[in-house]
Amino acid sequence: MNQLNHYGVSERFLTESALYPNEQPARVVAQYRGKYKVVTSREERLAEVSGRLRYDTEELAQYPTVGDYVMVTAQAELAVVHRVLTRKSLFVRRAVGVSGQAQPVAANVDIVFLCMSLNQNFNLNRMERYLSIAWDSGATPVIVLTKSDLCENLAQAVSQVEKISCFSDVVALSMFDTDIHEKFLPYFQKNQTCAFIGSSGVGKSTLINQLLGASVITTQETGRGDKGRHTTTGREMFPCPLGGVVIDTPGMREMGAESADLSHAFAEIEALARQCRFRDCTHIGEPGCAVLAAVEAGELDSRRLESYRKLEQETSYDGLSSKEIEVKKCQRMFKEVGGMKNARRFAKEQRKRK
16 A cells, blocks of 8 residues: 555645656655655655755755655665655744744644643733744644633633634643544544644643554653643654644744734734725824724724734844844834934934033
């Protein structure tokens, strides 16, 4: 039997793979430091990228990641990855220590489960960030609220999340639930790829183990103050008994929004912004601002507007160098006094007076 059938391969990728008759299609099912585990039609093998692919790759996000369909050739010890096939979706995060680049987390994901626990990890701003990045990835987000048994007011918490959910499904889970499979059955289908994203300690690994019916992922107790402990250090894909495959990812407390879809995550603010007097309105103090008017009228939560502003600023830095980012930050900082030139003039005048 074709091993790729267990890992969600579709006709779309098989058709593209036919363009390279001297190579064979495979899917990346695990990622380690400098190495990958790939599944071909016949077997699982360790692999590394070819020297040519490494030379031609300019950004981290272009390297293979878990979920990618790739073209490989089999060598004596390691398979060699020659190219990454066209991605259906891509989920990225800010790369540690690499300025201006994003690190791929998972590719070709259909459903992204955004996990947040209902204890001290509960943070609406973080969920808004997750949602905006998830929509931009090309996958469909589903919000998963874990540890609902630790929540003092579950109905209120779920209501708060539903208000920012952008019509995404919201699934609340408790450690006492016995119907986990029933709750997730609608999302797992043949050839469907699902990924779990969230902070460390929210219970992603425990949940995936329940869905797989086996303890394939190591779990740990939550640390003091509900702070998560990093259990998953790599990324790995598993065939799921419910259908399709599931990807576990390392815990990520904060994700940089190098690229985010604010039109989905903040649809009501984007709609209000189109009614502002000025097209380039920043919703800070301009006259005729429909967004600020909605806040004053109690129709829009000021917290949500602040979250929107922060993500909008982050995404506006996408593709800029570190120097260009600093210039843009200064421009924002001094906008209220008429820009940096006026700020310098004001500073000179103050020094003369002294």
